Amino acid sequence: MLRHDRPQDTRMNYPHQNARTKPLGRAEIVRRIVEEGLPVAEVAAGFGISERTARKWLARWRAEGASGLQNRSSRPHAADDEAGRFWREITACLRREYRLSGEEIAVRLGFARSKVARWLTRIRLGSLAALMPQEPVRRYQRERPGELIHLDIKKLARFAGVGHRITGNRRGASEGMGYDFLHVAIDDATRLAYVEVLPDERRGSTTGFLIRALRWFRARGIRVERGMTDNGAGYIARLFRKVLRMLGIRHIRTRPYTPKTNGKAERFIQTLLREWAYAIPFPSSERRAANLPRWLAWYNHQRPHGSLDRRTPVQALAGTT
Known part of the structure; x- marks a missing residue:
């Protein structure tokens, strides 16, 4: 009879949750094969394991005796050593200095491509973007209100019911209803913002919004000197540029x-979406648009801004006028 020794360190001998056999069962597998002479495939089928697994335990028993049937630690047999670190440093050097691909490095160093790929992933040099020098962050803020306003547009889908962002259910989605276009103007110095929901982003809408935004800022004592936009069709239209030129505003x-060049408008749009458009489960896009003036008044008058020393845009305006 084969002897089954009780493990000494039970902390290292718990079987994993999907194990078909434990040390006692493995000993029984070996006993049936060795003492009873049963075929390996038959014994394996009786225990619900593969023939390959049964042969694995048989080979361990023949090599190590009963101790070979115990559970083994999942700790790697070989820990990282100085040689491994050396070759990783060589890999990083070839990647950074000569921009070699993982396959080229593997050929030069004589390693498997999979190993070199793991090294590059570990040192975060797997993508070409990681080799490009990071552009320094450029932050700026105009001193005077109106010295620069940022203009941008964000497209939002119209809907006639609470959407999947809230319910998690895409069935019955409001498809084919078109889009609302958020036209945004924000002052660089004070972050004072003006927003309208318009049906499109064509030259008539962008130009009309520009005129109303300038009047809105003017009513608050802000005379706009410059306007920053992207290269959207409405902003490069002849009508839009003509109005700016007539008003003496630099485009x-x-x-x-x-x-990111127009980052203040982009950042404001993120805030607008997070704290207004997606903050409340509006029953329809019309109700969402009707709620915009309330949120905008709260943003300008009550919401403290981190870049303004926790002041609101209105407070920042009062401190500069």
Whole structure:
């Protein structure tokens, strides 16, 4: 009879939750194969394991005796050593200095591509973007109200019921209802904001919004000197540029594909979506639009702004006039 020794350190010998056999069962598998001479495949089928697993326990028993049937620690046999760190440093150097791909590095160093890929992932050099120097953060803020206003547009889908963002159910979604277009104007120095919901972003809408926004700022003592926009069709239209020129306002356009240039408008739109558009389960897009003036008044008069030393936009305006 095969002897089954009780494990000494039970902390290291708990089987994993999906284990088909435990040390006692493994000993029985070996006994049936060795002492009773039963076929390995038959014994494995009786225990609900594969023939390969049964042969694994048989080989361990023959090599180590009863101790080979115990559970083993999942700790790697070989820990990281100085040589491993050395080759990772060489890999990082080849990646940074010569911009070699993982496959090229593997060929040069004689390692498997999968190993080099793991190293590059670990040191966060797997993508080409990681090799590009990070552009420094450029923060600016105009000193005078009206010295620069940021203009931007955000498209929001119209709906006739509470959407999947709230319910989690996409059935019965309001499809084919079109879009609302949020036209945004925000003063760089004070973060004072003016917003309208319009049906489109064409030149007539963008130009009309510009005129109403300028009047709104003017009513609060702000004379606009410059306006920053992206390169949207409504903003580069001849009508829009003509109105700016007639009013003596300098038009500043962002570089293509660099929305961070107009970052204050982009950041305000994020706040607008998070704290207004998606904050309340509005029953319809019309009710959402009707709620905009209330939220905008709260933003301008009551919401403290981190970049304004926790002042509201209205307080910042009062401190600069």
